[in-house]
Amino acid sequence: MNPRFAFVAAPLLVLAYGVIRILDGLDGSRGPGLAWTTGHLAFLAALALFVPIFWEMRRMAGRDALSTVSAVMGSVGILAASAQFVIDIVVGFLSADHAAMGVLFDRIQAVPGVSFAIYDGGPYLFYLGQLALVVQLAVIGRVKAWTPVLVLIDLVLPIVDRDFIPLGAIFLLVSFVPLARGIAPTAKPVAAHAARRAATHA
Template sequence: MKLRAAFVAAPLFVLAYGVIRILDGLDGSRGPGLAWTTGHLAFMAALALFVPIFWRLRRMAGGGAFATASAAAGTVGVAALLGQFGVDLVVGFLSADHDAMGVLFEQVKAVPGVSVAIYDVLPFLFYIGQLALVGLLAARRQVKAWTFALVLTDLMLPFVTKDLIPLGALCLLVSFVPLGRAADAAVAAAPARPAHAFA
């Protein structure tokens, strides 16, 4: 299956999340409500698309130990972020207002291991794995250096302020369009596996 569409759709879903997040905060608070739910679902859709993207990039990079570890790290990060955003959705559904959400979030974070698993540690593997895979491709000259620079920019901007997520998503889109083409071309050019390889 061609994954070029995923390389385009994932940044667009991130863009949608970033824009909806800004709109949700125009009244001074975010969530609960339709904007909170829609935005989180958009980002979760993007996360789901990143899993096949990571493993396609691994294949494109030759499938070595470093590429495999990077794809695995990114996938663990995806799972952690899906858990985080899943909690956000549940809290939003259970809360009557923004203040009530804060109380529930504190209760969730008080559960042993939750902060490490879905907030403070494992989610960063998503960004590390993504950057490592694109960096490896850039080092192998399979993608341009500016592709790596744009992906790095996308990952750094939310740490400045989350209101820059839409700008970062546009950087990701510009970098991912040629990445998607290159990934599909690499797979198309790969020699077919002999029939006995499937036995």
């Protein structure tokens, strides 16, 4: 997968999730239904794209121990968050209404370890890994100093109010666009070198 695509598509999918989530709540409750499922699928797709994003950021940071730990931490967080969203989708399919969803969620979270691993603890590794990678890139001068600030705003806004997820996604997109552009110069020399080798052996 082209990492440049991931850097742009992931924030847009988070934006889509945030907007769909708001629309789903206009009737006073969220889920089950098409909006619930569609929104969660959009965020799952975004999480999948964050895997190549984290490892590309690790490459940009020099593949050192710190960036490796951050990328691994973020990837573990992705697994936890993905598990949460898969559970949400399954619960939505199995429930006749919002009240029934609440009963199923209570049963799932009552399983020892599930609440912390999938809801209260694990997913935060995704956000910590993301922020750590961006901060490291800023320290070594690969991104502007304001980039971690935008990423931090994106992470904080949903804590203040989850209806701010679309706004946070816009901040994330603005912070990721320079990263996507920064990948292009690394691709051109490789292509040029390959062309020269082909010409030499022709």
